[in-house]
Amino acid sequence: MHSLPSISTDYFLNPAFQREEPYGEQRASILNAGALASAGQEITAWPGYQVTPRHSLGDLAAALCVASINYKDEGSRFGLGSFKALGGAYAVGRLLCRVLGKRLGRVVNPSDLLQGELRQAASSITVTCATDGNHGRSVAWGAQLFGCRCVIYIHASVSDGRRQAIERYGAQVVRTEGNYDDAVRQADRDARAKGWHVISDTSYPGYMDVPRDVMQGYQLMVQEVVQQLDAWPTHVFVQAGVGGFAAAVCAYFWERDAQRRPFFTVVEPTRADCLLQSARNGQLTAVTGELDTLMAGLACGEVSLLAWDILERGANAFCTVDDDAAVAVMRLLAHPPGNDAAIVAGESAVAGLAAAIGIASNPEARAAFGINAESRILFFGSEADTDPALYRQLVGASAADVLGAQA
Secondary structure, three states, rough: OOOOOOOEEEEEEEOOOOOOOOHHHHHOOOHHHHHHHHHHHHHHOOOOOOOOOOOOOOOOOOHHHOEEEEEHHHHHHHHEEEEEEEOHHHHHHHHHHHHHHHHHHOOOHHHHOOOHHHHHHHHEEEEEEEOOOOHHHHHHHHHHHHHOEEEEEEEOOOOHHHHHHOOOOOEEEEOOOHHHHHHHHHHHHHHHHOEEEEEOOOOOOOOOOHHHHHHHHHHHHHHHHHHOOOOOOOEEEOOOOOOOOHHHHHHHHHHHOOOOOEEEEEEEEEEHHHHHHHHHOOOOOOOOOOOOOOOOOOOOOOHHHHHHHHHHHOOOOOEEEHHHHHHHHHOOOOOOOOOOOOOOOOOOOOOOOOOOOHHOOOOOHHHHOOOOOOOOEEEEOOEEEHHHHHHHHHHOOOOOHHHHHOO
């Protein structure tokens, strides 16, 4: 069995975490089991819905001296390459129901949007968002599915491959100067001026409903993997950008069993660590600058308010990893130890696993996180090769090569 990569991490144990704290009404107003049931009923009825695979990586678990490692692989989600398909498209559908319901003076259900009459009505509505790639692809796909118009903003460092992937779903793509947060502000300004509707995964004062819907869609992925697991996890490591994805996962376990919830770790790129800095400072803290990281899906400098309502007291720890660690783990999954399945994981999919390898390999950190031979660790592989050219460059093989080598 080949050796694991050497990974260093910066971690912060959250002093605000309290095991005894109940989930509570305020957090339930953001994410709750009833809303998840509604989201699941809609999303599972969409064309092409399938439960994504869960990989049990026994040889990697043995190398880390833990009981099990499970990896939920979102790379095949609706053919879009990432878990984001669950959030943006669901939020588009929910927004169209609200807008058309007001316009028509009646309740509009999600299933109604696929009918001819309402598709025609939806064609006069424009949705928009800023993206580093995956969220915009989901919004564009949702707009195509439900028949509305779509304009997507990408920032300066988003690759042409990701731009083209969004355009394939019929969206107009506008490239802006600056970083992701600058693109968010530009999308918001233009939407206000032109009467468009923003479908953002970032919540801020006065803008909560759509990001809540996005996060609720994400929880279907968590429900799926819990049903796939043989045992409740003891540890969960989740990568984060603005925090909506991490908060959706954290809230799912917290709501269902506060006492037994897994040790929950939020992982960010070293150069875009707004959640870790917020935790360290005990208040929301923005990270400015270019946020230059290969992990483009995580290159966010401002925390989503709804996500912080959950992660501020729900996360056990916050952690960062650098780009070299991400690339090393992409290669590890493509060419795994022993008999583990080969997995195609994009650069924004692996921060959680990279952090866990770094923590589990450091005796002091391992003890601080309570990782031992009985630990059952869960990861969410949030994307596949959403930029195939970049994936080949970083891994040294295409996705087809990686999967074909084990076929």
